[in-house]
Structures are given as C-alpha cells and as structure tokens.
Amino acid sequence: MITLDGLTKVFPAPGGGDPVVALDGIDLHLEPGRVHGIVGRSGAGKSTLIRCLTGLEKPTSGRVEVDGTDIAALEGDALRAARRNIGMVFQHANLLDSRTAARNIAHPLEIAGVPRAERERRVAELVELVGLSGREHNHPAQLSGGQIQRVGIARGLAAEPKVLLCDEPTSALDGSTTRQILRLISDLRERLGITVVIITHEMAVVREVCDTVTLLKDGKIAQTGELVDVAADPHGPLSSELISLPPAPTGIDAVIVNCDYGDSTRFRTSEDLIRAAEAHGAEATLVAGTIETIGGRQVGRVQLALRNASGAAISAESLASYLAELDAAGVVAKEETA
Ligand SMILES: Nc1ncnc2c1ncn2[C@@H]1O[C@H](COP(=O)(O)OP(=O)(O)OP(=O)(O)O)[C@@H](O)[C@H]1O
Incomplete structure (x- = not known):
C-alpha cells in the first residue's frame, strides 16, 4: 500500500x-x-x-x-x-x-x-x-x-x-x-x-x-x-524497549534469555526454560522477567541466575549452545549487564 x-x-x-x-x-x-x-x-x-x-x-x-x-x-x-x-x-x-x-x-x-x-x-x-x-x-x-x-x-x-x-x-x-x-x-x-x-x-x-x-x-x-x-530478536535495538526487564536485585550474576515460546514446541513457559537449564547441569533461579503476549505469541525476556553444582556461574553462551542443541529456535540466551 x-x-x-x-x-x-x-x-x-x-x-x-x-x-x-x-x-x-x-x-x-x-x-x-x-x-x-x-x-x-x-x-x-x-x-x-x-x-x-x-x-x-x-x-x-x-x-x-x-x-x-x-x-x-x-x-x-x-x-x-x-x-x-x-x-x-x-x-x-x-x-x-x-x-x-x-x-x-x-x-x-x-x-x-x-x-x-x-x-x-x-x-x-x-x-x-x-x-x-x-x-x-x-x-x-x-x-x-x-x-x-x-x-x-x-x-x-x-x-x-x-x-x-x-x-x-x-x-x-x-x-x-x-x-x-x-x-x-x-x-x-x-x-x-x-x-x-x-x-x-x-x-x-x-x-x-x-x-x-x-x-x-x-x-x-x-x-x-x-x-x-x-x-x-535479542540482537535488535527494539527488543529491550518493547519488553522491558524489571530491575534485578544487585549483586546477582544473571544471564538474560530472550524467549519466543510461540515458535517452540518444546518451550511453552518459563518453567520449561528453567527445566532445560537444570538439565544442562545448572541450578537456575528466575531473578526477573517480563513475558508479553504479542501477536498471539508469548515472547519475553527473563533473567536467570545460573550456577553449576560447585556454585560457579554458567555463561549465557554455554546455555545458548545447549538450547540450540535442543533446537529451541525461539529461545536465545545472552550476557547482558542488568
Ligand atoms: N523545516 C526544517 N528545517 C530545518 N531542519 C528541519 C526542518 N524540519 C525538521 N528538521 C530537522 O530534521 C530532523 C528530523 O526532524 P523531525 O521533526 O522529522 O524529527 P521527529 O522524529 O519527528 O522528532 P519529534 O519526535 O521531536 O517530533 C531534526 O534534526 C530536525 O531539526
């Protein structure tokens, strides 16, 4: 038009x-x-x-x-x-x-x-x-x-x-x-x-x-x-403006995970994401998050604190490659300072 x-x-x-x-x-x-x-x-x-x-x-x-x-x-x-x-x-x-x-x-x-x-x-x-x-x-x-x-x-x-x-x-x-x-x-x-x-x-x-x-x-x-x-799209400038993340408590290392659950058969909710992180050997705590329904699809950004059994932080890259293995196409993890 x-x-x-x-x-x-x-x-x-x-x-x-x-x-x-x-x-x-x-x-x-x-x-x-x-x-x-x-x-x-x-x-x-x-x-x-x-x-x-x-x-x-x-x-x-x-x-x-x-x-x-x-x-x-x-x-x-x-x-x-x-x-x-x-x-x-x-x-x-x-x-x-x-x-x-x-x-x-x-x-x-x-x-x-x-x-x-x-x-x-x-x-x-x-x-x-x-x-x-x-x-x-x-x-x-x-x-x-x-x-x-x-x-x-x-x-x-x-x-x-x-x-x-x-x-x-x-x-x-x-x-x-x-x-x-x-x-x-x-x-x-x-x-x-x-x-x-x-x-x-x-x-x-x-x-x-x-x-x-x-x-x-x-x-x-x-x-x-x-x-x-x-x-x-976690790499674009609009994602964080459209889905703003509430402030997380200070002093917690957390990774931001952008979720588009609508494209994923495996991931329907943030619970699924936490279970995937746990299957990856992480102890996952949901620190903050915003999930919106946009165009009938659940998209959002959640902030997870990820630690392994010995208490060391797990990086976003490591979670991202695990999610990619699971074929969680609509879910992307990235490091971001909150
Ligand atoms: N008639 C004009 N003469 C000279 N410069 C102009 C003129 N109209 C706009 N500009 C300049 O062009 C640029 C874009 O202005 P525009 O008004 O389109 O922005 P905008 O996104 O609508 O901003 P706002 O949200 O404040 O209205 C600005 O740098 C502005 O100063």
Whole structure:
C-alpha cells in the first residue's frame, strides 16, 4: 500500500552551517490492511516522514508511493486528489469549538463540496463507527478527551481514505482512554480494511496495536519487521524497549534469555526454560522477567541466575549452545549487564 524508495529529505542549514539530513535513503514497504508503527527518538525523522507521506513536504530525492501513486511527483489538483486517500489523526484533534461533534466530522465533507444529504448520511455512519452515538450533538467543551479523539478519528475517516496516518494519537490521553482509542483503531482496521500508520514514542502503543514496527534513527531505518519478530530478536535495538526487564536485585550474576515460546514446541513457559537449564547441569533461579503476549505469541525476556553444582556461574553462551542443541529456535540466551 505504501512504498518508500530511497526517500531522502535534506533541509538547508538554519544558520548557514551543514545541511540537516532528516531522512537518509529510507526503503520501506507497508502492506495494506495492517497497523504499522513508526518509532524513534526526538529528531529521528518521524514528522518529516509523515509530512512526505501526506505530500506536505517534497522529498529531496526518492519515491513516496501511496496506493500506486507517487505522491512526491504530484502538484496542485492531482496532489489534492491523492491526499484524499490519506486520512490524518493528530495528538490534539483541534476541533472547532462552535460546532457540535457531528458538524466537526462534517467539516471536511463540506470543504470537499459533498451534497448535504450525502454528508448527513456519511456523518451518521461515522458517528456510529467511532462509538459516539448519543454524543453527536455535544460541543467539544462537553466531550471527554477520548470522545474528542473519536471525533478526530471520524473526521480523518470522512473522505473514506485507504490510509489513516496517526501522529501521536494517544500521547495526550490517560492509560485507560489510550487503550479504548487503540481498540477503536484496531477495530476500524478490521471493519474497513484500512491501512494504519501510527507515529508514536510510546512502546505500549506499539505493543498493543501494531502488526509491524519500524525504528528510525538519525533519518535511517535502524530496525523494521513484524512486531513479534522484532520483540523476540535479542540482537535488535527494539527488543529491550518493547519488553522491558524489571530491575534485578544487585549483586546477582544473571544471564538474560530472550524467549519466543510461540515458535517452540518444546518451550511453552518459563518453567520449561528453567527445566532445560537444570538439565544442562545448572541450578537456575528466575531473578526477573517480563513475558508479553504479542501477536498471539508469548515472547519475553527473563533473567536467570545460573550456577553449576560447585556454585560457579554458567555463561549465557554455554546455555545458548545447549538450547540450540535442543533446537529451541525461539529461545536465545545472552550476557547482558542488568
Ligand atoms: N523545516 C526544517 N528545517 C530545518 N531542519 C528541519 C526542518 N524540519 C525538521 N528538521 C530537522 O530534521 C530532523 C528530523 O526532524 P523531525 O521533526 O522529522 O524529527 P521527529 O522524529 O519527528 O522528532 P519529534 O519526535 O521531536 O517530533 C531534526 O534534526 C530536525 O531539526
């Protein structure tokens, strides 16, 4: 649905110094009908990427293909038409205070010149779709933060786009409202088959709703893939961010074991892992651990203190090669300072 090919954006230096390379040769393909997360620290290039996707920013070089059209090559009416395929949801919905929820949703349809009867039919549909029935005649001041974001989402969907770009959609919301909005986004993807791109700095959002995740660093892709694969990859930078390990007691030598139990017939739980370590001649103590269900698979990181019969520590390498012998493909041990 979305293909970025060598996408590069260089801004001239603000004070005549070196130019700023905001995006540096991004190649990325995002499949239709899925929820894609784009993460990265401040300054990584996320906003520039989203602005290139909406045609607000022209790339210095490269292609930005959305539903078969190179957005970067379009101007004027052709660009405006292509942008109708892309709905936007922002951190703050910035509703018009003088308009009811329904009339805020209708606003983009009015601007697009959609006839009144058609507009009303569509708004009624959208109100129902985002779970705002009964609230459609309220003004923004009479709506909660979550309801305001539902209006923002309905407005983003008004023109029946194929892609919904969400820029930090839950950053201004509390935990339980965040979960409701993420459930709504997930549900919309199911019901409408829409492709969703979420820009976020919240790993909880990625864990909860994304099918794939891409980490940007200094304008480049540092890691990208299916969420469950990225979470279970002990060598990638995202694993420890997606599955954070609670602090272990100090003074204990422990090895970190990344587990993806879903791929393993032998390992279903951390108990199986401890039994394997014991079969390897180790006395194993579970020091800390986090197991998450991601994409229906149990993935996680557990920290084990491993000692042999004479009390000497057993290394991660030694456990890893034993696990490899057992063909525990989804379980990887590595040394890591906690
Ligand atoms: N119009 C501009 N002119 C000059 N430099 C810019 C411009 N827009 C962005 N940049 C620079 O490009 C780099 C990427 O910025 P961008 O806003 O895309 O990052 P971001 O990941 O969205 O950060 P944040 O999470 O803080 O919004 C930064 O170094 C930024 O200073």
